[in-house]
Amino acid sequence: MPQPEPRDTAKMPQRVKTAALVSSGRHPVSGRAGRAREDARAVEMGLSLVGADLSLAHAGDPEQASLRESLQGYLGMYHGLDDDRDGQLSLLPLGEGGDAVPLLAAWLERSGVRLALTGQRAECGEGSGMVGYLLAERLGWAIATGVAAIEHCDGERVTVLQALPQGQRRRLEVRLPCLIAVDAVAEAPRQSAFGPARRGRIDIVDDLLPPDESPLDADSADWHWQPARARPKRLKVVKSTNARDRFKAAAAKSSASGGQVLTDLSPEEAAEKLIDYLRAEKILAQDDQ
Amino acid sequence: MLQTLLPILIFAALAVGAAGAVRRIRLWRQGQRTPMRWYRLVLMPKRYLNDLHHVVARDKAIAHTHVATAGGFVAAMALALVVHGFGWRNPILGGLLLAASLCMFIGALAVNRRRIDPSAKLSKGPWQRLSKSLLAYSVGMFLVSLPLVGVAPTLLGGGVLAIVLSAVLVWGLLEMVVGMGWGGPMKHAFAGSFHLAFHRRPERFDDNHADAVHDVHRGSRSTALFPLDLTAKTLGVEKPADFQWEQLLGFDACVQCGRCQNVCPAYAAGQPLNPKKLIQDMVVGMAGGNDARYAGSGYPGIEVGKHHGGPNAPIVPQLVEAQTLWACTTCRACVEECPMMIEHVDAIVDMRRFITLEKGETPEKGAAAIDNLIATDNPGGLDNASRLDWAADLEMPRIQDRPEGVDVLLWLGDGAFDMRNQRTLRALVKILRAGGVDFAVLGDEERDSGDVARRLGDEATFQRLAERNIATLSRYRFARIVTADPHSFHVLGREYGAFGGDYRVLHHSTFIAELFDGGRISVEAPAQAETVTYHDPCYLGRYNGEFAAPRQVLAALGLEVAEMERSGYRSRCCGGGGGAALSDVPGKARIPDMRMEDVRETGATTVAVACPQCTAMLEGVVEPRPRILDIAEMVAAALVEPATASTTRTSTEAPEEVPA
Ligand code: SF4
Ligand code: SF4
Numbered sequence: 001m002p003q004p005e006p007r008d009t010a011k012m013p014q015r016v017k018t019a020a021l022v023s024s025g026r027h028p029v030s031g032r033a034g035r036a037r038e039d040a041r042a043v044e045m046g047l048s049l050v051g052a053d054l055s056l057a058h059a060g061d062p063e064q065a066s067l068r069e070s071l072q073g074y075l076g077m078y079h080g081l082d083d084d085r086d087g088q089l090s091l092l093p094l095g096e097g098g099d100a101v102p103l104l105a106a107w108l109e110r111s112g113v114r115l116a117l118t119g120q121r122a123e124c125g126e127g128s129g130m131v132g133y134l135l136a137e138r139l140g141w142a143i144a145t146g147v148a149a150i151e152h153c154d155g156e157r158v159t160v161l162q163a164l165p166q167g168q169r170r171r172l173e174v175r176l177p178c179l180i181a182v183d184a185v186a187e188a189p190r191q192s193a194f195g196p197a198r199r200g201r202i203d204i205v206d207d208l209l210p211p212d213e214s215p216l217d218a219d220s221a222d223w224h225w226q227p228a229r230a231r232p233k234r235l236k237v238v239k240s241t242n243a244r245d246r247f248k249a250a251a252a253k254s255s256a257s258g259g260q261v262l263t264d265l266s267p268e269e270a271a272e273k274l275i276d277y278l279r280a281e282k283i284l285a286q287d288d289q
Numbered sequence: 290m291l292q293t294l295l296p297i298l299i300f301a302a303l304a305v306g307a308a309g310a311v312r313r314i315r316l317w318r319q320g321q322r323t324p325m326r327w328y329r330l331v332l333m334p335k336r337y338l339n340d341l342h343h344v345v346a347r348d349k350a351i352a353h354t355h356v357a358t359a360g361g362f363v364a365a366m367a368l369a370l371v372v373h374g375f376g377w378r379n380p381i382l383g384g385l386l387l388a389a390s391l392c393m394f395i396g397a398l399a400v401n402r403r404r405i406d407p408s409a410k411l412s413k414g415p416w417q418r419l420s421k422s423l424l425a426y427s428v429g430m431f432l433v434s435l436p437l438v439g440v441a442p443t444l445l446g447g448g449v450l451a452i453v454l455s456a457v458l459v460w461g462l463l464e465m466v467v468g469m470g471w472g473g474p475m476k477h478a479f480a481g482s483f484h485l486a487f488h489r490r491p492e493r494f495d496d497n498h499a500d501a502v503h504d505v506h507r508g509s510r511s512t513a514l515f516p517l518d519l520t521a522k523t524l525g526v527e528k529p530a531d532f533q534w535e536q537l538l539g540f541d542a543c544v545q546c547g548r549c550q551n552v553c554p555a556y557a558a559g560q561p562l563n564p565k566k567l568i569q570d571m572v573v574g575m576a577g578g579n580d581a582r583y584a585g586s587g588y589p590g591i592e593v594g595k596h597h598g599g600p601n602a603p604i605v606p607q608l609v610e611a612q613t614l615w616a617c618t619t620c621r622a623c624v625e626e627c628p629m630m631i632e633h634v635d636a637i638v639d640m641r642r643f644i645t646l647e648k649g650e651t652p653e654k655g656a657a658a659i660d661n662l663i664a665t666d667n668p669g670g671l672d673n674a675s676r677l678d679w680a681a682d683l684e685m686p687r688i689q690d691r692p693e694g695v696d697v698l699l700w701l702g703d704g705a706f707d708m709r710n711q712r713t714l715r716a717l718v719k720i721l722r723a724g725g726v727d728f729a730v731l732g733d734e735e736r737d738s739g740d741v742a743r744r745l746g747d748e749a750t751f752q753r754l755a756e757r758n759i760a761t762l763s764r765y766r767f768a769r770i771v772t773a774d775p776h777s778f779h780v781l782g783r784e785y786g787a788f789g790g791d792y793r794v795l796h797h798s799t800f801i802a803e804l805f806d807g808g809r810i811s812v813e814a815p816a817q818a819e820t821v822t823y824h825d826p827c828y829l830g831r832y833n834g835e836f837a838a839p840r841q842v843l844a845a846l847g848l849e850v851a852e853m854e855r856s857g858y859r860s861r862c863c864g865g866g867g868g869a870a871l872s873d874v875p876g877k878a879r880i881p882d883m884r885m886e887d888v889r890e891t892g893a894t895t896v897a898v899a900c901p902q903c904t905a906m907l908e909g910v911v912e913p914r915p916r917i918l919d920i921a922e923m924v925a926a927a928l929v930e931p932a933t934a935s936t937t938r939t940s941t942e943a944p945e946e947v948p949a
Contacts, residue, residue, distance in 0.1 A: 027664040029672050034664055079649045191656040193649030194749040195524050 016153060016176060019055045019111065020046045021104060021118040022089075023125075024070035033066035035073040038119025040189035042182040043074050045150055046117045047190070051081040056089035057107050059100035062204060075200025076192030087200035092208060099217035101134045106208040108139065114177040115158060120145060120184075126220065132181045142178040148185050291433055291451055295373040298459060302466040303370075309470025310479060316575055317483075317541065319600045320534030329486040332496055336485040340494045343507065345628045351546075354399040358423060359478070361393025362465065365430050372437065383437025390431035397423035410547025410565075414584025419464065419474040426461025433458060472576070480541040481629055488630060489515075489535045508625040508858055509834030513783040514638055517748040525642025525746060529574035530600045536636060540571040542629045545585055549623035549633065552855075554862040554884075555616040555869070559877030561588040562616035564623040564633045567609065571636065574598035574608050588613055589876070604640060614640050615652050616874040619744050619867030620827040625858055641746030652872035655745045662750050666736035666757075671706050674733040679711035683718055688729040694766030697721070697728035697800070700781065702774030703737055704901030709908060710773075713901065716925035717773050717797055723928050724809040728771070734761050740776040743784070744867040752788065755780075759790035769793040771800045773921060775828035775900045776866075783833070796829055798839040798899050798920050805845040812927035814847045821848050822893035822915075824884065824907070825860035826900035839899050842920050846927055851891040861887060865902035881906040888915050897923060 020043045025036030046054040056074055060067055071089055078087035090111075092103045108116055121129035136143035148163040151171070162170045163183040174180075240246060262273055278284040318325075346352040368386040371377050397420065404420040407413060432454055469475040491497050492511035517524060526532055549564040550556055556563045566580075566587050573580050579597035587593035591610060598608030605611050614637055623633045645651045651659060661670035677685060688698060699721070704710030721728050739754035758781075770792050772778050782794035795803075804810045823843060829835050836857050843850050855861045864870065864880025885907060888896045895916045898904050907917045 029670060030665045032664050076649065079647070191649035191651060191660075193646055194519070194747070195647035196649070198519075 015050055015053060016114045016155060016158075017112050018046050018050045018053065018115045018117065019057055019108065019113040020074075021116060021131075022056055022058050022071070022074050023119070023122045024058075024060065024067055026124040033070045035070060035189070035192060036119055036123045037189075038121065038182055038184055038186075040074065040077070040119075040192075041184065041186040042117040042119055042180075043077055044187055044189040045147075045180075045182055047077060047081060048187070049115075049150055049153065052078055052083055052085040052087070054087075055111065055113075056087065057092060057104065058089060059092040059094040059098075059103045061095060062091055062093050068202065071202055072197040072200060073192045075202070076194065076197030077190050078196045078200060079193050080190065086196060089200065089202050090205045091202050093204060093206050097217055097221060100131060101138060103208055104131070105135055105138045107205065108135070110208065115153065116141075116177075116179045118179065118181055120181040132179050136179045139177070139179075142174045142176075143181065144172055144174050144178065145181040146183045147180045148183050149187065150180070291455065292376075294455055295433065295458075296376065298455070298462060299369060299374045302462040306466040306468075306470035309467065309472070311470075313470060313472065313476070313480070313541070314483075316600075317480075317534050317538040319530045319575065320532045320537040321530075322534055326487075330483070331486075332494070333482050333486040335496060336488075336494050337482065340507065341481075341485060341628060341630065344626075344630070347626075348548075350399070351403075354396050354403070357392050357396030358400060359396075361389050361391075361396055361427065362423075364389035365393055365427070366465070369430060369434075372434070378437055380438050383434055386434045387431060387438065390427045390434065393423065394427035394431065397427050408547075409586055410551045412545035412547070412565075412583070412585035414582065415474050416545060416584065422461060422464035422468075425457050426465050429454060429458035429461045474544075477542055477544045477629070480538060481544075484535075484539045484542040484629065484631075487535050487538060489533060489539070489632065489635070493630060506834035506836070506858055508621070508831055512621065512779070512832045513787065514743060515635065516752070516787045517642060519749055519752065523643070524646040524748070525644070526636075526639040527603050527643045527647065528601050529571060529598065529604065531643075532571075532636070532639065536632070536639075537571070537575050539629070539631045540568050540575065540636070543568045543572070543631055544629060545569065546628060547585060548626040548628065549631075550586060552622040552626050552859065552861075554618060554620060554622065554864060554880045555874075555876070556589065557878070557883060558864070558880045559589045560612075560616040560874045561590050561610060561876075562613050562874075563588050566593075567613065567633065567636070568631055570596065570598065570604075570609050574602070574604055575600055580608075605644060609640070611644060611650065612874050614644070615655075615872035616869065616876070617867055618827070618862045618864055618869040618880070620862035621831045622827070622859070622862065625831050638744065638746060641744075642748055643746070645746035646749060651745055651747070652874075654873065655741075655868050655871040658868075658871055659742055659745060659747050659750055662737055662739075662742050662747075662754065666754070667703050667706060668737060668741055669703070669706050673736070676701060676705045676735060677730065677732050679705060679708075679714065680718065683715070685718070685732070686729040687732050688765045688767065689732070689734075691729050692766070694768075695727050695729045696768050697726055698762075698765070698767035698770045699728050699730045700738075700770050700772035700774070700777050700794075701730060701735060702772055702777040702901065704774055707901060707905065709904060710901040713773055713904070713919040713921050716919065717921040719925045720801060720804070720810060720921060720928065721771075723930055724804040726804070726809075729767070731761065731765075736761075738774075738777040738780040740780045741868050741871070743780070745871070755785055755788045755790065759785060759788055762790065762792070769795055771795050771797055773797040773899075773901065773919070775826045775833070776902065779828045779832050796833075796835055796838070796899065798829070798842055799835060801920065801924055802838040802841040802845070805842065810924070811929050812846055812924065813929050815927070819848065819895060820851050820891065820893045821895045821897050822851050822853055822888055822891045823856070823897045824853070824863065824888070824899075824903055825856055825858075826898070826903050827860065827862050827866055829899055830860055831858055839897065839920055842924060843897055846923055848897075848923075850897075851893050853887045853891055855887060863900075863903040863906040865906040870902070870906065879910075881910050885910040885914055895923075 022039040022043060023036050025034050027034055058071055075087035075089060090107060092107055094100055094103060118132055121127050132143055132145065144160055144162060146163045147160045148169060149161045150158060151161060152159040157173055157175050158178060159171065159173050160180060162172050163185045164170055275284065279286060345355060365386060368382055368389060372382050372386055400420045400423055404417055464473055465475055469479045490511040493507060529537065545565060547565050553562065553564050563586060565585060569583050570580060577599040581594035583593055596608050598604060617637045619634050621634055658668035661668050665671060666673045688695060701714060705714060736754050736758055738758065739751035742754065743751035770781060775796060778794055778796045781792055821843065823839055825836060840850060861884050862880060863884055893915055895918055896907065897920055898907065898917055899920050904917055904919060
């Protein structure tokens with residue numbers, strides 16, 4: 001695939017209301033709460049796009065002790081911007097077993113956000129990586145995942161670079177409003193500073209949904225939970241005594257093979273091909289219509 | 290004619306000078322205020338004659354010069370006030386006045402000789418002029434006072450000579466009296482007096498120590514950083530007015546002698562830091578203006594004259610570049626050497642605090658270390674539970690199993706994660722066992738002391754670590770803490786006190802010396818004579834005044850120490866302190882390379898060290914170079930183990946057995 005030339009990351013000419021949805025992270029070594037790595041990158045992306053206009057939101061339990069500290073971690077990133085306004089975060093109260101999607105959707109709609117940035121997957125809790133998709137579906141927005149950079153954004157559309165394996169990039173143009181899930185290869189987040197973190201505001205927004213519509217995640221109640229275990233990695237045994245080959249084998253990501261590129265199909269034919277493929281891979285049952 | 294002119298001149302000079310002095314005091318008081326306690330001024334004379342002179346006298350020639358010049362001037366000025374000002378023309382007083390002027394003249398000659406080809410550490414410009422002005426004042430005062438003792442009364446009565454004499458005297462008065470108030474070089478006398486009286490670290494002076502002995506190491510009396518109030522409106526120093534007023538006053542007392550510049554390792558390495566220029570920049574910021582009139586050496590690689598500041602303008606980067614602040618290793622060599630007792634390190638850390646806590650612009654690796662400290666309690670981001678992995682085979686006693694308490698709590702420090710330092714720790718454990726010491730460790734309950742976070746300006750993370758460590762320590766009973774890490778030693782021993790943690794902390798060299806003294810360990814004589822030298826770690830020596838114990842230990846080993854030229858309180862930093870190894874500001878040379886050069890000059894084949902950071906920095910010097918051994922390793926290797934010795938092996942002979 002030809003690599004797109006990197007373009008200058010353009011600031012937004014006319015400001016599109018932008019927000020970052022953040023979660024509480026979990027440090028891979030100590031398990032301590034803090035900024036989630038991808039979410040922090042989403043905030044970084046938002047700050048370099050719209051500066052202190054970026055608003056933040058999190059749906060979670062305000063009573064949880066470590067939560068405030070994680071959220072302040074994001075607010076501490078409001079420095080080095082054109083103006084020195086403090087950060088502001090809307091905390092949408094959500095109890096145990098609650099569903100964040102309706103709350104976040106209602107908040108995005110109410111605050112008139114047209115560009116929402118978030119990480120791809122939470123570091124704790126379900127970590128299903130589904131929130132973005134479910135939100136986009138519910139709001140009828142476009143979604144782009146694995147985004148490494150935003151190149152350009154006007155009032156109508158946003159141009160992003162999507163990260164593909166082995167450092168490849170794909171340029172996408174997405175209509176607004178849209179949701180962008182930021183990849184771990186995006187620009188590293190700036191340092192979270194104690195002063196701005198302390199000054200940033202956390203506002204509790206608890207009137208988003210009518211009281212009878214409690215956002216319960218009914219499905220998850222039946223689930224069986226157990227701690228995740230790292231999956232063992234299969235090592236490729238490379239016989240070669242040649243350092244270059246060994247390096248290539250170690251560095252290679254498993255790339256799919258045997259696929260085919262289909263072009264110039266009508267939407268119907270394309271759908272037909274896809275369904276055939278999914279049936280062949282036993283992802284759709286044979287009789288699934 | 291002179292009779293009428295002199296009082297006018299003297300009183301006019303005093304009045305104008307006083308007006309300038311009031312303005313100067315206002316400049317200082319732009320800083321954060323503490324109440325002005327005027328009565329402290331009575332402390333000044335003794336502090337000047339005793340404490341300050343103690344530092345000045347390290348350079349005998351300049352000390353004598355200063356005594357003659359300053360003493361002569363003060364006496365001459367006081368007498369002139371009586372004799373010429375108030376007109377009490379007593380021949381005895383006149384004679385004294387002549388003697389004082391003469392004394393000052395002799396001093397001024399010495400000053401001028403120093404100024405013929407001034408060394409690079411000295412500032413030129415007004416300071417060069419001052420040497421001439423001293424001559425003018427002393428000669429002028431001498432000549433106009435001659436008539437008092439009946440010599441040449443007619444000659445000086447009037448005419449051209451009188452005019453010339455008055456002109457010379459006016460020059461002298463302008464420099465010495467008016468300039469003192471209005472910011473000429475003589476400002477140092479006025480600001481310096483106040484600075485001594487209102488110094489922020491009164492513990493540095495003998496008057497705070499009832500039983501002061503003259504030869505104690507004064508520099509180590511007060512070295513803990515000041516705690517920062519984390520609820521303050523802005524954290525750290527952004528603009529000159531954010532300094533405490535006593536700090537601004539201190540900057541103003543600088544005599545631009547360049548002693549600090551001469552000893553600064555960062556300056557010598559060509560990094561963009563010069564403590565003298567930094568202090569002058571603070572003066573520029575306090576008074577407003579630019580640095581174009583600075584007539585000394587600048588920051589290496591940064592042009593002089595391009596920076597400007599004001600009392601309420603941000604310091605970084607208009608006045609001082611961030612790189613300048615990050616180059617400092619906090620070695621305190623400058624503070625130690627400064628005859629005006631100016632506190633450079635406090636100022637640098639204050640400004641770093643703003644950069645880190647408010648601007649979030651800590652140098653990249655420093656910021657990563659801080660993030661790790663927050664998440665994992667150690668700067669490497671490693672699992673804190675692995676703090677004892679290196680001792681898996683040593684059956685280390687845990688303090689958790691010793692509710693009745695132990696004699697020694699062994700504080701490992703972050704060196705526990707470093708393979709090189711693990712060898713030192715294993716050696717230390719071997720020594721403790723050989724000496725039958727009742728000791729235990731905290732294991733994974735130990736956290737980083739917060740040293741690096743604090744020096745990088747992250748007072749929030751430091752205070753959090755301090756509070757947690759103090760809470761942990763409060764759960765266990767021990768008589769004292771021993772550590773092989775001078776940074777932990779300093780922080781636990783001297784900086785935790787402000788947060789409610791008061792412990793007896795010993796550096797391992799002190800403790801080992803104690804074991805030798807008590808006859809609890811014995812060593813065999815070295816097989817062959819070897820020249821060793823010893824590198825004083827800043828945080829052990831200058832910060833805490835422990836110069837003797839490591840040398841005692843080396844002597845007990847039967848080793849002859851060939852001292853480096855810069856050793857003891859003048860030791861040159863290894864370059865690893867204050868987070869400088871993390872910020873890694875580029876320069877022309879590397880500080881550890883320069884230190885290794887010092888080692889080589891002694892002809893030593895081994896350099897004894899007493900700090901994990903020094904070990905790492907010096908071992909980073911490319912081979913061939915002298916061997917680097919921690920004091921503990923040297924002792925452990927020479928131990929004669931009693932028959933009941935433990936199973937501990939000498940790690941130095943089997944480093945590959947140390948688990949990673
Ligand atoms: S700061 Fe101190 S040592 Fe440095 S030039 Fe000024 S007076 Fe001299
Ligand atoms: S503390 Fe050391 S490195 Fe820092 S300015 Fe002073 S002499 Fe230089």
